[in-house]
Amino acid sequence: MPKKIRSISRAIRVIEAFNQHGGALSLNQLHCMTQLDRATILRILVTLMEEGWVYRGLGDQRYRLTYQIHELGGHVQPQNELAYLTSPILDAFQKEVIWPSDLAIYNGKSMEIIETTRRQSPLFINKGFMGYRPNMLQSAVGRAYLAWSHPADQAAILKRLRQSESPEDRLALDEPWVQRILQETRERGYGVRDERYQGGPDDSKTYQVRAAAVPVMAMEEVQACISLIWFEALVTSEHLEKELLPKLRAVADQVADQILQHELY
Numbered sequence: 001m002p003k004k005i006r007s008i009s010r011a012i013r014v015i016e017a018f019n020q021h022g023g024a025l026s027l028n029q030l031h032c033m034t035q036l037d038r039a040t041i042l043r044i045l046v047t048l049m050e051e052g053w054v055y056r057g058l059g060d061q062r063y064r065l066t067y068q069i070h071e072l073g074g075h076v077q078p079q080n081e082l083a084y085l086t087s088p089i090l091d092a093f094q095k096e097v098i099w100p101s102d103l104a105i106y107n108g109k110s111m112e113i114i115e116t117t118r119r120q121s122p123l124f125i126n127k128g129f130m131g132y133r134p135n136m137l138q139s140a141v142g143r144a145y146l147a148w149s150h151p152a153d154q155a156a157i158l159k160r161l162r163q164s165e166s167p168e169d170r171l172a173l174d175e176p177w178v179q180r181i182l183q184e185t186r187e188r189g190y191g192v193r194d195e196r197y198q199g200g201p202d203d204s205k206t207y208q209v210r211a212a213a214v215p216v217m218a219m220e221e222v223q224a225c226i227s228l229i230w231f232e233a234l235v236t237s238e239h240l241e242k243e244l245l246p247k248l249r250a251v252a253d254q255v256a257d258q259i260l261q262h263e264l265y
């Protein structure tokens with residue numbers, strides 16, 4: 001009887017752990033689930049990443065399955081594929097402008113951050129921003145998504161917000177205010193964070209944090225939003241408009257190209 005190849009067997013155990021969990025896993029979680037030693041798991045992960053089967057998120061440093069192994073089950077989610085394809089684009093953007101950015105999608109209930117470069121920026125300290133759900137009407141990504149959504153989709157989202165029992169969604173009841181904000185967003189060309197809104201768990205307590213977001217458009221629909229985050233005291237409005245926003249829009253176009261190439265729409 002042929003001998004079992006132990007290295008392949010161990011790699012399969014790691015992949016099965018991802019499939020069983022259905023989400024992102026840390027090295028320690030993989031160790032607990034597979035009972036393999038960490039050095040072995042790291043070697044397996046490096047190999048899987050080199051082959052394009054696994055990637056490591058920029059925002060939380062956790063490991064995820066990529067789109068190349070859909071056949072293993074239904075736990076390779078489209079947002080993981082989008083984050084995987086977008087991460088090198090966001091990484092290069094952060095290195096160019098220093099300020100971090102977030103990639104957000106609408107998950108059917110709310111906006112959700114699925115990738116971020118806050119950990120990479122020397123100006124921000126990440127404290128669990130991956131998976132964070134910004135407010136739909138006060139965050140830059142929420143406003144951008146709503147402003148460029150198809151009218152029917154926009155109406156459905158606003159209806160859901162009006163029916164929500166969450167106190168932060170009560171703003172949706174003020175329809176004139178909502179329409180004014182969305183109109184201003186479209187005219188400006190990007191969404192901005194409400195000055196009263198605290199946008200996440202790692203916002204600075206020293207500097208006032210600002211954010212701007214642009215839609216990622218593909219097939220004439222908004223597929224996601226990308227935001228740029230900065231400290232108000234360190235960025236002038238002229239620098240934002242002339243330097244940062246054109247680069248942010250270029251990043252959104254690159255992500256849109258990836259969506260079209262890989263048919264993620």
